[in-house]
Each structure stands twice: as C-alpha cells, then as structure tokens.
Amino acid sequence: xxxxxDITPLVASLNPAQKEAVTAPPEHRLVLAGAGSGKTRVLxxxxxxxxxxxxxxxxxxxxxxxxxxxxxxxxxxxxxxxxVPIRSMWVGTFHGIAHRMxxxxxxxxxxxxxxxxxxxxxxxxLVKRVLKALDMxxxxxxxxxxxxxxxxxxxxxxxxxxxSDLGDYTQRQYVRVYTAYEExxxxxxxxxxxxxxxxxxxxxxxxxxxxAHYRRRFRHVLVDEFQDTNTLQYAxxxxxxxxxxxxxxxxxxxxxxxxWRGARVENMVRLEKDFPGTEVIRLEQNYRSTGTILKAxxxxxxxxxxxxxxxLWTDGGxxxxxxxxxxxxxxDEAEFVANRARELLDGRCRYSDLAILYRSNxxxxxxxxxxxxxxxxxxxxxxxxxxxxxxxxxxxxxxRLLHNRDDDTSFERTVNTPARxxxxxxxxxxxxxxxxxxxxxxxxxxxxxxxxxxxxxxxGQFLKLIxxxxxxxxxxxxxxxxxxxxxxxxxxxxxxxxxxxxxxxRLENLDELISAARSFEVDPGAASxxxxxxxxxxxPLTAFLTHAALESGEEQAGPGxxxxxxxxxxxxxxxxxxxxxxxxxxNGLFPSARAIDEGNLEEERRLFYVxxxxxxxxxxxxxxxxxxxxxxxxxxxxxxxxKEVPAECVSETRPRAGILRPGFGAREPQSGYGxxxxxxxxxxxxxxxxxxxxxxRTVVAGSSGLGPGGFRLGQRVEHPKFGxxxxxxxxxxxxxxxxxxxxRDAGTKRLVLGFANLRGL
DNA sequence: CTTATTGGGCTTTTT
DNA sequence: GCCCAATAAG
Numbered sequence: 001x002x003x004x005x006d007i008t009p010l011v012a013s014l015n016p017a018q019k020e021a022v023t024a025p026p027e028h029r030l031v032l033a034g035a036g037s038g039k040t041r042v043l044x045x046x047x048x049x050x051x052x053x054x055x056x057x058x059x060x061x062x063x064x065x066x067x068x069x070x071x072x073x074x075x076x077x078x079x080x081x082x083x084v085p086i087r088s089m090w091v092g093t094f095h096g097i098a099h100r101m102x103x104x105x106x107x108x109x110x111x112x113x114x115x116x117x118x119x120x121x122x123x124x125x126l127v128k129r130v131l132k133a134l135d136m137x138x139x140x141x142x143x144x145x146x147x148x149x150x151x152x153x154x155x156x157x158x159x160x161x162x163x164s165d166l167g168d169y170t171q172r173q174y175v176r177v178y179t180a181y182e183e184x185x186x187x188x189x190x191x192x193x194x195x196x197x198x199x200x201x202x203x204x205x206x207x208x209x210x211x212a213h214y215r216r217r218f219r220h221v222l223v224d225e226f227q228d229t230n231t232l233q234y235a236x237x238x239x240x241x242x243x244x245x246x247x248x249x250x251x252x253x254x255x256x257x258x259x260w261r262g263a264r265v266e267n268m269v270r271l272e273k274d275f276p277g278t279e280v281i282r283l284e285q286n287y288r289s290t291g292t293i294l295k296a297x298x299x300x301x302x303x304x305x306x307x308x309x310x311x312l313w314t315d316g317g318x319x320x321x322x323x324x325x326x327x328x329x330x331x332d333e334a335e336f337v338a339n340r341a342r343e344l345l346d347g348r349c350r351y352s353d354l355a356i357l358y359r360s361n362x363x364x365x366x367x368x369x370x371x372x373x374x375x376x377x378x379x380x381x382x383x384x385x386x387x388x389x390x391x392x393x394x395x396x397x398x399x400r401l402l403h404n405r406d407d408d409t410s411f412e413r414t415v416n417t418p419a420r421x422x423x424x425x426x427x428x429x430x431x432x433x434x435x436x437x438x439x440x441x442x443x444x445x446x447x448x449x450x451x452x453x454x455x456x457x458x459x460g461q462f463l464k465l466i467x468x469x470x471x472x473x474x475x476x477x478x479x480x481x482x483x484x485x486x487x488x489x490x491x492x493x494x495x496x497x498x499x500x501x502x503x504x505x506r507l508e509n510l511d512e513l514i515s516a517a518r519s520f521e522v523d524p525g526a527a528s529x530x531x532x533x534x535x536x537x538x539x540p541l542t543a544f545l546t547h548a549a550l551e552s553g554e555e556q557a558g559p560g561x562x563x564x565x566x567x568x569x570x571x572x573x574x575x576x577x578x579x580x581x582x583x584x585x586x587n588g589l590f591p592s593a594r595a596i597d598e599g600n601l602e603e604e605r606r607l608f609y610v611x612x613x614x615x616x617x618x619x620x621x622x623x624x625x626x627x628x629x630x631x632x633x634x635x636x637x638x639x640x641x642x643k644e645v646p647a648e649c650v651s652e653t654r655p656r657a658g659i660l661r662p663g664f665g666a667r668e669p670q671s672g673y674g675x676x677x678x679x680x681x682x683x684x685x686x687x688x689x690x691x692x693x694x695x696x697r698t699v700v701a702g703s704s705g706l707g708p709g710g711f712r713l714g715q716r717v718e719h720p721k722f723g724x725x726x727x728x729x730x731x732x733x734x735x736x737x738x739x740x741x742x743x744r745d746a747g748t749k750r751l752v753l754g755f756a757n758l759r760g761l
Numbered sequence: 762c763t764t765a766t767t768g769g770g771c772t773t774t775t776t
Numbered sequence: 777g778c779c780c781a782a783t784a785a786g
Contacts, residue, residue, distance in 0.1 A: 258774075552776080568774090
C-alpha cells in the first residue's frame with residue numbers, strides 16, 4: 001500500500017482536467033490536449049501514477065513517441081518524479097521500439113541477425129539502382145516518387161505479393177520495382193524505416209507466441225502526439241494492446257500537420273470505436289500564452305470544420321496585441337525582425353527567447369543575411385544532421401561493409417571513395433555480373449575479378465583493403481577501429497586535400513565520429529549487471545550503427561549557446577518561446593501555393609495555429625508585398641488567414657508613410673534598401689488598422705512595378721522571334737537593363753531590353 | 762578519373 | 777536563386 005504522502009507530488013500541481021487524466025482508472029483514455037495545456041506533464045504523471053499508485057510494474061508499460069527527443073525527455077521526467085527504477089521500461093520512438101523487437105526476434109521476422117538500417121537517402125539510392133537493373137528510366141520513373149510509393153504501400157501494410165494486378169500498366173511497373181527492391185534489401189541484409197515498422201507489425205500480428213508475449217507484458221500502452229500516427233503505427237498499437245492492454249493516447253487534432261507524410265488524424269476517432277469504453281478528456285487550460293494570443297489562435301482554428309472541438313483559455317492576462325507588419329519585400333521584412341529583436345534585447349530578452357518561424361526553408365537565407373549584418377547571433381534548425389553528413393556516411397559505410405560484405409549499398413558507396421580507379425564502367429560490369437549470378441557485389445568482385453579488365457587490380461586492392469582492415473580492427477575498441485579505418489581507407493587524406501573551410505569541418509566531424517564511437521564501447525563492469533530476455537544485447541558496432549541510423553543527431557549548425565532560433569513552422573511544433581516572429585504570411589507562401597491549388601487549406605490553417613500558439617508573450621506577424629520566389633519577383637497578397645484572426649487582437653504597423661516603394665528590381669536589395677527606407681520597421685506607421693478590413697496601400701498609382709522602358713511587371717509583350725509572353729522581372733537600368741520574359745512557346749528568356757525589340761500588347 | 766558546365770526542380774520532415 | 781545531379785570536356 002502506498003501512503004498519501006507518496007502521491008501528493010504526482011497530483012498536487014495538476015488542474016482538475018489534468019488530474020482526471022492522470023488518476024483515471026486503468027481503462028482506455030483519449031486525452032485531447034490543446035497547445036500548451038501540459039500534455040507531456042500529463043503523460044509523465046500518468047506513468048508515474050500507474051507505477052506508484054496502481055502498482056504497475058515498469059515492465060508493463062509501453063510509452064511511444066515520434067522523436068528521440070520526446071522519448072528521452074519523457075524518461076528523464078519520470079525518473080525525476082518517482083524513485084522506482086524504470087530502466088526496464090520501454091520508452092521510445094515507434095521506430096526505436098520496432099527495432100528493438102526485430103533485434104530480439106530477427107529469426108521470426110525473417111531477417112539476418114546483423115541487419116542494418118537504410119536511411120531515407122540510402123533508400124532512394126537503392127531504388128535508383130533497382131530501377132536501372134530493371135531497365136526502367138529515371139525519367140519515366142523518378143526514383144523519389146517510386147520510393148514514396150513503396151513507403152506508402154508499406155504504411156498500408158501492403159506487400160507486393162498481395163497486390164493484385166488491376167491491369168494497370170503503371171501499377172504493374174510499380175509492383176515490379178517494389179518486388180525487386182525487397183529482394184535487394186533482403187540480399188543486402190538491410191531494412192528501411194517503413195520496413196522496421198511493417199515487420200514489427202507483422203510478427204506481432206502473425207506470430208502467436210510473440211503476440212501473446214507482448215500482450216501479456218504490455219498492459220499499458222501510452223502514446224504521445226497521437227494525431228501523427230499513420231495507418232501502420234495505429235494497426236501495430238492495436239494488435240499490441242489486443243483486448244487486454246489499455247490505451248492512453250494524447251494528442252491534438254488541431255495540431256495535425258503531417259498528413260502529407262501519412263499521419264491520419266482519423267485515428268483519434270477510430271480509437272474511440274476500436275477501444276470500447278474510451279473516455280475523452282479535454283485539456284483546455286493553457287499555461288503558455290497571453291489571452292490575446294489564445295483568442296487569435298481560437299478564432300483562427302474555429303474556421304476549420306471537422307474538429308473534435310476545443311477552446312483554449314487562460315487565467316492570466318490579455319497581454320499585448322499581436323503586431324502585424326506589412327513590409328515592402330523580404331529584406332525589409334528581415335530588417336523589421338532585426339530591429340524589433342534589437343529593441344527587445346535592450347530590455348529583458350535573451351537571444352534565445354526569440355524565434356523566427358517561416359513556412360519554407362528557403363526563407364531563412366535573407367533573414368540570415370540581415371541577422372549577420374545586425375550582429376545578432378542566430379541558429380538555424382533543420383539543416384544536415386551529424387550522421388547525415390557525407391564524410392560521416394562514408395566512414396559508416398566502411399564500418400558496415402566490414403560488418404557485412406554483402407551490404408551492396410555500402411559497397412557502392414565505399415568502392416571508389418576516395419577515388420581508387422574504379423569507375424562507372426567497371427561498376428556497371430560488376431553489377432551485371434552480380435545480377436546474373438545472383439550474388440552480392442562483394443562476392444561478384446571476389447569471384448570474377450578476371451572479367452573486370454584493367455580495373456581488376458584496383459578492385460583487388462580494394463577487396464584486400466577491406467579484408468585487411470577487418471583483421472586489423474576486429475580486436476580493437478570501436479573508436480580505435482574507426483580511427484584506423486578513417487586513416488587506412490584514405491578518407492582522412494581525401495578530405496584533407498579538399499579545399500575550403502568545409503574541409504576543415506569535415507575533418508573535425510570525422511574526429512567527432514571517433515569520439516562518438518567511444519561511448520559505445522562496452523564497459524566491462526556495468527554490462528552484465530541485468531541480463532533481461534526482453535533487452536536485446538547489441539555488440540558495440542551494431543549499437544553504434546543503429547544509433548547513427550535511428551538518431552541522426554543534433555544538427556550541427558552554429559554555436560549552441562544564446563541565439564535567436566530560426567526554424568520552419570513544422571519544426572517549431574512542441575516548442576515555445578517568449579517572443580515569436582512568423583514571417584512570410586502571404587497567400588502563395590502561407591498558405592502555400594500548392595495548398596491553395598489543392599484546396600488543402602485546413603492543414604495550413606492548423607500550421608498557422610501551431611505557429612501562433614508557440615508564443616508566450618509577444619507575437620509578430622509579417623508579410624511582404626513583393627518577394628523573390630525561385631528567383632522571380634512576385635507580388636504577394638496578405639495571407640487569407642490574417643482575416644480569420646479576430647481584428648481586436650492585432651495592430652498593424654507599416655513602413656513610414658510617404659516613402660515610396662522602390663521600383664521593382666531597379667536595385668538589388670544590398671544597395672536599394674540601405675538608403676531609402678532603412679529603419680522602416682521602427683517607424684511610426686499607423687496602428688489600429690485591424691486585419692480583416694482592406695489594407696491601405698502606400699503605392700502611388702501607376703508606379704506599381706513600372707520598369708525600364710515603360711513596361712510593367714506581368715505585362716503581356718510580343719517578341720519578333722519568340723512570340724507572345726509575360727514580363728517576369730526587370731534587372732538593372734539604362735543600357736544594360738535586362739528583362740525576363742516567360743514566352744508562351746519559347747520558355748523563359750532573359751533579354752537585354754535595348755535589343756529585345758519588345759512590343760507591348 | 763577529375764573538374765567544369767548545364768539543366769531541372771523547387772513546401773513541410775522524423776525515423 | 778540555389779542546389780543537386782547528370783553530362784561534357786580536360
């Protein structure tokens with residue numbers, strides 16, 4: 001029996017709804033947790049409650065998240081809350097848990113014991129090679145699209161052998177690639193991300209012992225970000241829980257922003273049907289944002305239909321109005337952000353209190369440029385991550401090849417990196433041999449070196465290098481082995497010779513890899529402490545490679561200290577900042593042109609909702625009247641979503657009245673915006689003009705888009721040779737003035753205006 | 762085989 | 777406008 005004192009810290013700090021969720025009897029629950037309503041808190045406290053009050057063993061708990069970050073945060077917070085050791089508890093990502101099962105049951109899953117994981121990049125490369133082997137052209141069958149199709153099939157748990165031929169040629173070809181791709185994976189002993197989930201699902205569904213074992217074990221299944229589960233993940237959860245396990249799912253349909261990668265919000269409704277007795281608990285009290293920000297968010301999201309329904313509230317104050325800034329262009333917009341940032345930083349803000357959110361990554365470039373000039377330190381999230389870097393993947397491919405010679409993906413990557421005289425022709429020959437004899441590239445190279453002509457010697461050296469390295473490293477600790485490999489394969493010299501500061505960074509990354517390997521070396525003292533049949537024992541190399549595949553690591557850009565945070569709206573989900581700037585709030589950008597085209601506005605609206613609710617105290621929105629998109633200046637209109645934000649929440653700022661908008665493309669921003677309208681952001685403007693009413697325009701009639709030669713942007717023109725077209729942009733002035741025209745038949749051309757002989761239509 | 766050049770493409774992203 | 781990948785030239 002637990003005494004009262006034990007449970008106080010578990011519930012004392014919770015509001016009634018949170019308390020209801022945490023202390024609910026062990027039955028199915030769906031927690032609709034609004035933004036900033038303490039979702040993670042409820043999940044963590046629920047697990048702690050089950051263990052300390054309901055006397056549930058940590059072994060009986062399965063807690064699933066989407067990201068490694070969320071999983072480790074959850075584990076850490078539970079550990080802080082209770083004294084019971086939870087080392088044996090399965091807390092992890094869908095993929096991490098699937099992987100764990102497959103390591104334990106590799107035989108039943110039909111895998112080889114030392115299977116490796118293919119990342120998204122590797123997968124596309126492999127699909128590409130399969131396409132080539134099937135004589136299907138890259139053009140007609142874009143590898144990325146084919147890969148996407150294969151993954152979509154896997155997410156619906158469809159195997160090629162189950163797919164009926166509907167007499168559709170395209171379908172037939174797709175199935176052909178899918179089949180060949182699967183064979184290639186099996187032959188190489190690799191699985192892609194979707195395959196991890198699919199195999200784990202299949203053994204849980206089809207293997208009675210495995211099913212019984214996990215159902216007996218996992219009495220409590222808890223899922224975070226439930227609105228992001230895809231069909232396969234849901235099916236797996238269902239088959240895991242069976243009718244003995246209880247589901248505790250936490251999610252927010254209003255924050256469903258990943259339907260394009262397979263997430264199915266409908267799973268929230270299905271849960272209620274599939275798990276009888278599921279009670280829904282709503283968390284609507286928000287602890288993050290001001291009343292004004294919540295009002296804006298609520299107003300916006302109420303325009304969506306098919307919501308499960310929720311209204312955020314706070315018992316805090318209204319706070320400040322949301323500032324909306326109408327900028328001339330993206331440089332002016334960035335200046336506005338930098339100016340406001342500087343003002344805030346003079347006050348009580350640290351750099352890291354500020355976040356700049358945008359719809360697409362391309363928008364970060366201009367912001368970066370301006371922030372550098374303003375000497376404001378920043379950090380961009382969402383670049384290349386550590387284990388995705390070229391040099392790191394090179395080194396890892398060698399490690400994988402040492403581990404398994406039949407790993408063709410790694411063979412292809414390493415064989416001529418660094419260059420050792422094994423070119424495309426040789427590899428083409430080798431692939432043909434391997435295809436014909438049905439063996440891996442490695443075996444083919446071993447057996448048929450005589451058929452490789454002039455490169456046979458080089459190939460022989462490569463094979464020997466791998467064999468020698470294997471012998472030399474087999475008894476070394478992993479970090480030493482990695483170090484030796486990087487030196488002996490010539491990778492280090494290869495990158496040393498590369499010029500530029502990039503090379504420097506690459507060498508540092510290789511060193512970083514060596515020290516990362518060190519943390520996977522077995523520590524003989526701690527290892528055998530608790531041998532659990534439910535914990536796979538991985539050799540250091542496998543553990544290291546798995547870590548690299550499943551946790552691609554923090555992205556390395558910039559110093560980790562006090563910085564302004566730049567990221568996409570998608571990347572911001574789950575985070576919060578005292579001050580948030582959302583830039584580029586324009587039709588065509590946000591909502592994106594494609595979303596408008598396809599009528600997918602609800603998800604874009606949710607994305608805006610996510611963005612707004614990231615802000616604690618201050619929120620700035622901005623849009624540009626003109627923006628360069630894919631190198632072409634485009635006139636934008638404020639986002640349709642702005643009209644949906646209650647007018648009283650917003651006050652609008654404009655560049656100082658009376659200053660004309662600069663002529664389109666008359667000057668490049670560097671020189672153009674420096675003089676004319678610098679400091680526009682801090683200028684007076686006129687507040688109070690609420691979003692929703694027509695926005696006053698400072699444009700002087702007729703000046704809009706007027707370029708050299710009297711032509712206007714978007715004007716229809718005729719060229720003696722190219723025919724009719726539309727003006728896309730102007731560049732420069734005087735004799736050198738250029739004009740970019742999109743012709744109806746001749747494509748887009750850049751012409752010198754003086755010679756173009758254009759006639760306006 | 763390496764290096765320079767051209768051409769296409771282009772939301773969002775975790776594992 | 778920028779980045780990648782596929783081609784052409786060295």
